[in-house]
Each structure stands twice: as structure tokens, then as C-alpha cells.
Amino acid sequence: xxxxxxxxxxxxxxxxxxxxxxxxxxxxxxxxxxxxxxxxxxxxxxxxxxxxxxxxxxxxxxxxxxxxxxxxxxxxxxxxxxxxxxxxxxxxxxxxxxxxxxxxxxxxxxxxxxxxxxxxxxxxxxxxxxxxxxxxxxxxxxxxxxxxxxxxxxxxxxxxxxxxxxxxxxxxxxxxxxxxxxxxxxxxxxxxxxxxxxxxxxxxxxxxxxxxxxxxxxxxxxxxxxxxxxxxxxxxxxxxxxxxxxxxxxxxxxxxxxxxxxxxxxxxxxxxxxxxxxxxxxxxxxxxxxxxxxxxxxxxxxxxxxxxxxxxxxxxxxxxxxxxxxxxxxxxxxxxxxxxxxxxxxxxxxxxxxxxxxxxxxxxxxxxxxxxxxxxxxxxxxxxxxxxxxxxxxxxxxxxxxxxxxxxxxxxxxxxxxxxxxxxxxxxxxxxxxxxxxxxxxxxxxxxxxxxxxxx
Amino acid sequence: xxxxxxxxxxxxxxxxxxxxxxxxxxxxxxxxxxxxxxxxxxxxxxxxxxxxxxxxxxxxxxxxxxxxxxxxxxxxxxxxxxxxxxxxxxxxxxxxxxxxxxxxxxxxxxxxxxxxxxxxxxxxxxxxxxxxxxxxxxxxxxxxxxxxxxxxxxxxxxxxxxxxxxxxxxxxxxxxxxxxxxxxxxxxxxxxxxxxxxxxxxxxxxxxxxxxxxxxxxxxxxxxxxxxxxxxxxxxxxxxxxxxxxxxxxxxxxxxxxxxxxxxxxxxxxxxxxxxxxxxxxxxxxxxxxxxxxxxxxxxxxxxxxxxxxxxxxxxxxxxxxxxxxxxxxxxxxxxxxxxxxxxxxxxxxxxxxxxxxxxxxxxxxxxxxxxxxxxxxxxxxxxxxxxxxxxxxxxxxxxxxxxxxxxxxxxxxxxxxxxxxxxxxxxxxxxxxxxxxxxxxxxxxxxxxxxxxxx
Numbered sequence: 001x002x003x004x005x006x007x008x009x010x011x012x013x014x015x016x017x018x019x020x021x022x023x024x025x026x027x028x029x030x031x032x033x034x035x036x037x038x039x040x041x042x043x044x045x046x047x048x049x050x051x052x053x054x055x056x057x058x059x060x061x062x063x064x065x066x067x068x069x070x071x072x073x074x075x076x077x078x079x080x081x082x083x084x085x086x087x088x089x090x091x092x093x094x095x096x097x098x099x100x101x102x103x104x105x106x107x108x109x110x111x112x113x114x115x116x117x118x119x120x121x122x123x124x125x126x127x128x129x130x131x132x133x134x135x136x137x138x139x140x141x142x143x144x145x146x147x148x149x150x151x152x153x154x155x156x157x158x159x160x161x162x163x164x165x166x167x168x169x170x171x172x173x174x175x176x177x178x179x180x181x182x183x184x185x186x187x188x189x190x191x192x193x194x195x196x197x198x199x200x201x202x203x204x205x206x207x208x209x210x211x212x213x214x215x216x217x218x219x220x221x222x223x224x225x226x227x228x229x230x231x232x233x234x235x236x237x238x239x240x241x242x243x244x245x246x247x248x249x250x251x252x253x254x255x256x257x258x259x260x261x262x263x264x265x266x267x268x269x270x271x272x273x274x275x276x277x278x279x280x281x282x283x284x285x286x287x288x289x290x291x292x293x294x295x296x297x298x299x300x301x302x303x304x305x306x307x308x309x310x311x312x313x314x315x316x317x318x319x320x321x322x323x324x325x326x327x328x329x330x331x332x333x334x335x336x337x338x339x340x341x342x343x344x345x346x347x348x349x350x351x352x353x354x355x356x357x358x359x360x361x362x363x364x365x366x367x368x369x370x371x372x373x374x375x376x377x378x379x380x381x382x383x384x385x386x387x388x389x390x391x392x393x394x395x396x397x398x399x400x401x402x403x404x405x406x407x408x409x410x411x412x413x414x415x416x417x418x419x420x421x422x423x424x425x426x427x428x429x430x431x432x433x434x435x436x437x438x439x440x441x442x443x444x445x446x447x448x449x450x451x452x453x454x455x456x
Numbered sequence: 457x458x459x460x461x462x463x464x465x466x467x468x469x470x471x472x473x474x475x476x477x478x479x480x481x482x483x484x485x486x487x488x489x490x491x492x493x494x495x496x497x498x499x500x501x502x503x504x505x506x507x508x509x510x511x512x513x514x515x516x517x518x519x520x521x522x523x524x525x526x527x528x529x530x531x532x533x534x535x536x537x538x539x540x541x542x543x544x545x546x547x548x549x550x551x552x553x554x555x556x557x558x559x560x561x562x563x564x565x566x567x568x569x570x571x572x573x574x575x576x577x578x579x580x581x582x583x584x585x586x587x588x589x590x591x592x593x594x595x596x597x598x599x600x601x602x603x604x605x606x607x608x609x610x611x612x613x614x615x616x617x618x619x620x621x622x623x624x625x626x627x628x629x630x631x632x633x634x635x636x637x638x639x640x641x642x643x644x645x646x647x648x649x650x651x652x653x654x655x656x657x658x659x660x661x662x663x664x665x666x667x668x669x670x671x672x673x674x675x676x677x678x679x680x681x682x683x684x685x686x687x688x689x690x691x692x693x694x695x696x697x698x699x700x701x702x703x704x705x706x707x708x709x710x711x712x713x714x715x716x717x718x719x720x721x722x723x724x725x726x727x728x729x730x731x732x733x734x735x736x737x738x739x740x741x742x743x744x745x746x747x748x749x750x751x752x753x754x755x756x757x758x759x760x761x762x763x764x765x766x767x768x769x770x771x772x773x774x775x776x777x778x779x780x781x782x783x784x785x786x787x788x789x790x791x792x793x794x795x796x797x798x799x800x801x802x803x804x805x806x807x808x809x810x811x812x813x814x815x816x817x818x819x820x821x822x823x824x825x826x827x828x829x830x831x832x833x834x835x836x837x838x839x840x841x842x843x844x845x846x847x848x849x850x851x852x853x854x855x856x857x858x859x860x861x862x863x864x865x866x867x868x869x870x871x872x873x874x875x876x877x878x879x880x881x882x883x884x885x886x887x888x889x890x891x892x893x894x895x896x897x898x899x900x901x902x903x904x905x906x907x908x909x910x911x912x
């Protein structure tokens with residue numbers, strides 16, 4: 001069976017079918033730390049829409065699962081390909097087909113890196129606002145498949161807000177175009193949004209019409225605020241900024257442990273013991289006024305505040321936040337979690353994290369996109385463990401349930417993948433869970449599109 | 457059968473079941489000019505989620521169609537209820553359940569008017585950005601059901617951008633909650649977006665968690681620009697504003713005929729013969745600068761431009777645009793169309809409208825939300841005709857196809873309803889059309905939710 005699939009793939013796609021051990025092994029994993037237990041049949045490096053259609057036709061004819069894949073930077077195992085599956089890489093489809101400054105849109109292939117796209121858009125005075133922390137290494141198609149967020153979302157939106165239309169290859173190889181090129185459009189059901197964040201289980205995104213934003217003129221202001229009393233006061237301060245009606249572009253929070261780890265990694269002088277940090281950036285015509293207003297709120301909340309109008313100093317301050325992932329990696333293998341809560345619930349969520357740390361006797365260094373209420377608690381996996389130990393999952397389970405109790409969600413921007421599917425029904429409820437699974441079946445009656453992801 | 461349904465409804469809902477001739481007759485029509493040929497069985501004035509569930513359970517048990525309905529201000533016949541159907545009015549469910557300035561959200565029942573909601577939000581310094589021209593008379597639930605747009609969309613988004621979560625009663629009476637209260641959330645498929653704009657064919661929205669925006673401080677600037685050379689130069693000027701990278705809050709275009717009609721209705725001095733008009737508003741901290749920049753672009757494009765910083769004068773200028781619907785009504789019964797095109801294609805779309813006017817020998821007064829490319833061509837229905845004559849539909853058909861050729865869409869903000877379903881597959885393509893219809897069947901296997909709307 002497997003050799004028949006391989007023969008058909010090679011007949012149709014020639015050298016774009018890759019069965020080198022390195023490629024097969026690489027396709028088993030993403031950045032979540034989770035990997036499929038065995039390698040896939042092949043990695044197909046699609047170079048065109050027709051290639052993707054050919055793979056889907058063969059997959060349908062032979063009943064072979066297809067796992068679409070971009071740069072493999074996901075954090076939920078959603079792009080991991082295993083035994084008997086075809087890993088369909090879109091990473092080579094990197095063309096920008098159209099940039100229209102007059103219509104504020106671009107049409108791109110899915111494999112282009114977010115950072116590369118934004119570099120190409122900058123000379124037009126444009127950018128695509130979604131900015132996952134992985135933007136230098138993650139693809140636009142992957143951003144769409146996960147419904148990615150990032151640092152700027154409270155002010156500039158998430159992926160869902162920045163996609164006008166999609167070209168999608170269905171399980172059987174048919175190509176459909178959903179959405180529109182105009183700002184408005186309500187013809188029929190909004191399938192564009194349905195595909196965004198669907199993690200490859202409904203169809204394969206082979207093209208995207210993106211809604212662009214004008215580059216924001218002027219230098220941003222950057223505010224660094226240290227909270228000697230720790231993370232709870234930093235969380236209260238960030239909630240106070242939103243409650244005061246001021247909208248920063250970025251508002252990032254680092255707790256005591258993550259701040260110390262990053263300072264150690266970067267060789268910086270150690271921060272005050274027990275201190276947490278907020279890094280805030282304002283931009284646009286009111287950047288200076290807003291920075292002053294935010295600084296006042298943060299001081300009232302107990303912060304030691306410095307405002308900078310030097311872009312280089314701003315980049316340096318944000319680089320501390322951006323070094324979180326390498327800093328965590330320096331502590332060991334980590335499970336990076338991704339709960340999101342209403343902004344007012346941030347202090348309460350940090351209380352819950354502290355409780356889980358106490359009850360399970362573990363450390364959970366946490367950073368948060370405090371401007372939008374999205375937290376990334378990091379669970380350190382003990383040395384020698386190959387998978388996430390049950391005790392860590394028990395702590396994570398406790399933390400997920402706390403987020404749901406606070407009106408939050410299991411995943412703000414990473415997706416369900418394989419790692420969170422056992423909690424999906426807890427958040428959706430059984431009726432909605434069944435409806436969503438039935439939609440999956442409608443798009444993919446044979447169950448060959450990224451099986452075992454999102455739904456069991 | 458009908459009497460059995462009525463008995464069951466009365467047993468369950470008592471006096472909320474209305475069979476007075478006035479109520480039955482009113483539920484046949486919306487503001488599109490289209491009406492069902494016969495009245496429905498009853499109008500049920502739901503007062504609670506439980507009422508809606510009771511109606512859906514009876515409808516499912518008896519196989520009776522249910523037509524959900526807000527204030528009946530739709531323009532596509534989507535809420536019109538006819539023979540053998542239950543008109544389920546959500547108009548009495550007007551409570552604001554929660555306003556959270558700290559989380560920038562409100563939880564409301566669907567029957568509250570958009571304008572009433574915004575009046576209640578203003579003391580909190582908040583507003584819900586979607587602003588259909590009908591906002592004083594249309595409900596939030598209706599806005600959600602149609603995926604409504606409005607005047608401010610290019611800058612402040614459409615309904616899809618301003619809803620976090622929905623409570624929905626399914627065809628069989630089960631209640632589900634979709635979406636989240638946090639800024640970010642990617643748990644499972646985005647059913648919230650699927651319900652937005654679904655025109656009552658998938659479920660009945662009984663509650664909404666709305667994403668709010670801070671009121672914009674400071675006085676707006678208003679720019680009135682008259683274009684003596686007519687609508688094409690006004691359309692080119694508006695496209696030039698977007699291409700220049702400036703984002704007005706509002707940019708409305710009136711062609712020669714609509715401008716003349718409104719001036720006549722309001723008793724104002726007649727505008728210059730052949731002139732078209734752009735009314736533009738800027739707001740926020742850069743309002744003054746942006747107004748000056750826009751004024752320069754409009755002058756370069758041949759406009760006679762006046763900028764005002766007096767809010768009362770701004771309101772007076774916008775009132776001219778807002779009088780379009782009464783002005784058209786003064787000309788006779790109209791079919792208000794709703795195509796949307798990429799902004800750069802506005803001049804070409806006005807050329808197409810002029811061509812259709814010539815070829816069919818009819819006048820098509822047109823206004824446009826030029827900031828986002830959404831046009832409302834008005835077809836005047838000759839006196840004595842009870843329905844839209846074939847010749848008008850032929851002209852509209854020609855115009856729809858022109859919009860699609862220009863990369864546009866059949867409907868920017870009014871929806872498909874009954875009036876546009878025959879063109880739906882032309883825009884979606886057969887494969888997508890079938891997928892969408894199958895999703896409808898999945899949510900409503902008996903076909904009792906607003907049957908005959910969107911899909912035949």
C-alpha cells in the first residue's frame with residue numbers, strides 16, 4: 001500500500017517527493033517538543049497549486065492521510081506527520097503574486113515567511129499586521145492555519161482580522177476560492193473565517209489575499225516598568241492601563257522567573273529579586289501623550305518606570321522579552337502553554353498559576369501578552385523524560401480549567417493540534433464539539449486531512 | 457396542522473403568540489420592498505432564551521419553518537415570513553446584560569437597537585463600532601445576522617470584526633455558546649464567524665458578546681468636496697485618497713442624481729448641474745492633519761473643497777448623505793442594490809453603472825461608501841408595478857456581473873435573503889455553493905430555519 005502511494009506520488013511529482021531520512025524525521029516534529037512516533041511515507045515539497053491538488057487526488061484515491069506543513073514552528077503538534085501519512089510541505093511556495101497599495105491588499109502563496117513578506121511590503125509603506133513572536137521563522141500559511149496572534153493584537157488585530165480571501169484545495173483535490181477582495185462582502189457563509197485557525201483539517205490553504213495596514217509613521221515610545229512587588233502588581237498595572245482607556249501597541253509582561261532567566265541568558269545584571277516587568281510600546285500620532293498617560297498609570301500601580309523615545313533603546317527593551325524562548329530552552333525542555341483570559345482577569349490568572357506551582361511543587365515561568373490577556377506559562381520538563389510527564393499534564397489541566405473558570409480559553413494563538421484535543425470538549429461543550437466534528441466530516445468524509453489533530 | 461402548531465405555541469408561550477392581522481401582515485415584509493405572498497401562522501414575541509428554545513422545539517416536532525426577525529429593516533427579504541411559517545421576533549429581548557469597560561466588551565440580547573446600545577455605552581466612554589445607516593432603527597441581532605457594514609468600516613471594521621462570542625439556539629432548541637471573552641482565542645473552528653452574516657439559516661442568535669471601542673476623543677473634521685465634472689472624477693478622487701495612504705473615518709460619495717434628489721427633498725439650493733459630491737470625515741489625534749492632506753488630494757483631483765472643524769456643520773453635511781433613503785423614496789419605490797468592489801475599481805464600477813443606465817434606458821442614482829468600495833445603486837421601480845419588473849432585474853444582473861468582473865462582490869452589507877439567491881452560485885462557484893448548502897443542512901437537517909433564504 002505504502003509503496004503504491006509512493007509510486008503514484010513519484011509518477012505525478014517526480015523529485016518533489018522526498019524520502020531522505022533527514023526530511024522524513026524532520027516532518028515528525030514541530031517546535032512543541034512533541035513528535036510523531038514514526039516518520040511519514042514521504043515529504044512532498046509542493047511547488048504549485050497543481051502539485052497540492054495532485055497530492056490530494058492520490059491521497060483520496062488511496063485513502064492516505066495528508067499532513068499540510070509550513071515551516072514547522074507550531075507549538076501544538078498540528079503539523080507533525082507520522083506513520084502512513086504524507087507530509088505535504090507548502091514551504092517552497094513563497095511567491096508574492098500581487099501587492100496593491102491602492103487596495104491595501106496582497107496576494108501571496110502560503111509558504112512565504114511572515115518576516116520576508118513584511119520586508120517586501122515595507123518599501124510600499126505597508127505591513128501585514130499579524131506578528132507572532134515566531135514571525136522571522138513562521139509562514140503566512142502556518143499563521144493562517146493556526147489563526148496566529150502575536151504582540152500587537154489588542155491594537156492591530158489577529159490573523160482573522162487580516163485575511164480577505166483564501167484559495168483552498170479540498171481533500172479530493174478540488175480548488176475553491178473563498179472570501180473577497182473588497183473591504184466588505186457578505187455573500188453566503190463566511191468560509192474564510194472557518195478555514196482560518198482550522199489547522200489543516202478542512203482543506204489546504206494554497207493562496208491568501210491579505211488585508212494590509214499602512215506603516216505607522218513616527219518613532220514609537222517604549223516604557224519599561226519594573227514591579228518590585230512582583231507579578232501580581234504588574235498584572236494589576238496592565239489591567240489598569242486597559243481600564244484607563246489607553247491602547248498601547250504592545251504591552252508585554254514577564255514574571256520574576258522568566259525575567260531572571262532572560263537576564264542570565266543575555267548576561268545582563270540580575271533584576272531586583274522578586275521583580276516582574278512590563279514592557280509597553282505606543283505608536284502613531286498620539287504615541288508621546290499615550291506613553292505619558294501609561295507611565296502615570298504604571299507608577300500609580302507601584303512600578304518604577306522609564307520612558308524612552310529612542311527606537312534603538314526600544315528594540316533593546318523588547319529584545320529582552322523576545323529572548324524568552326531561548327531563555328526557557330536554556331532551562332531545559334519546556335511545554336509552552338497558551339491560555340487567554342479577559343484582560344481584567346490577568347491578576348486572578350497569575351494567582352491561579354501561583355497556586356498550581358505550590359500544589360504541584362513545580363516552577364511555571366510565565367510571560368503574557370498583557371495587552372490582550374494571553375499568557376504563556378512554561379512547564380519545565382525534567383531531564384531524561386522523553387514525553388510530557390503525567391504530573392506536568394495534571395498541572396496544565398488544572399491551569400486550563402482555571403482559565404476557563406475565569407472566562408478564558410484553552411488556547412489564545414497556538415491552536416489545539418495533538419496536545420490539547422483532550423480538553424477541546426471541555427471548552428466547547430458536547431453539542432458544539434459534535435457540530436464542529438461534523439463540519440470536519442463534511443469537508444473531509446474520508447478523514448484524510450490531518451487526522452488525529454484537533455479532533456481524536 | 458397549522459392549528460396544531462398554534463395550539464402548541466399558545467400552550468408554551470401564551471400571550472407572546474400574536475395572530476393579530478397587523479402583526480401577521482407586518483412580518484411578511486422588510487425594507488427591501490419585497491413581501492411574502494401570504495402572512496405567517498403567528499408572530500411569537502420571544503422574551504427570553506427559553507422562549508426561543510420552546511419555539512424551536514415545537515417547530516422541530518411539527519416540521520414548521522421558523523423565520524427569525526429583529527426590527528425588519530433588512531434590504532434583501534431575509535426576515536420576511538410567509539405561509540405556514542412562524543415569525544420569531546427577537547425585538548423584545550433588549551437587555552444589556554453586562555458592560556465591561558475594563559475588558560472592552562458588552563453582553564447584550566439581540567433585540568436591542570444599535571442606536572440604543574450606543575447611547576447606553578456612551579457614558580462609559582465606549583461604543584460598538586458597526587454603524588449601518590439604519591443604526592437608529594436596526595437591531596444588534598439583525599446587524600449580526602446580516603454581517604452589517606456601514607459608513608465607518610474602512611477605519612473601524614464591520615460586524616465580523618466586533619463580535620467576540622454568540623449564544624445560539626439551534627434548530628432543535630439546543631443552546632450553544634460559541635466564541636470567547638478574551639481578545640484572542642483559537643479553540644476549535646470559528647463558528648462565531650460562521651453565524652455572523654448567516655441570515656438565520658444556521659441558528660438563532662439569542663445573545664452576543666460584543667467587542668467595544670473607546671469613544672474617539674476630540675472633534676472630527678468634515679470635508680465637503682464638490683466635483684463639477686461629475687461622479688467619475690469624485691470616484692477617482694476617493695480612490696486617490698486611499699492610494700495616498702490616508703485613512704478617513706468616513707468617505708461618502710453621492711452621484712449627480714442622488715445629490716439633486718436629496719437637495720430637493722431637504723429644500724436646499726440646487727447643486728451645480730452635473731456635480732457629484734464627496735463627504736469625508738477624519739477623527740482622532742491626527743484629524744486636523746489628515747483633513748488637510750485629504751483636502752489637498754481632493755483639490756488635485758478637481759474638487760471644490762471646504763473643511764470644517766465645527767461638529768454641527770459636520771453633522772449637517774453628513775445629514776445630506778443620510779437623507780438618501782428618504783430622497784429615493786420620494787422618487788418612487790426603489791430596489792436598493794449593494795455591490796462592493798476593491799477601492800481602486802470604484803471609477804470603473806461607476807463607468808459600468810453609466811453603461812447599464814444607457815443600455816437599459818433607466819436611471820440608477822447611486823451613493824457609495826467610497827472609503828471601502830461599497831456602492832448602493834438605486835433602481836427606481838415604475839409606478840403601478842407590484843414586484844420588481846424583469847427589465848430592472850436584467851439591468852441589476854448586468855450590474856452584478858460587472859462588479860464580479862472587477863473583483864467585487866454581489867453584496868457588501870445587505871445579504872442574500874430572497875432577492876439575490878439566484879446569483880449566489882455565480883459568485884461562490886458550484887463547489888463552494890454546494891459546501892455552503894451542505895453546512896446549512898448539517899445545522900438544520902429538517903430545513904426549518906428560514907427556508908428559501910440564501911439557498912433555494
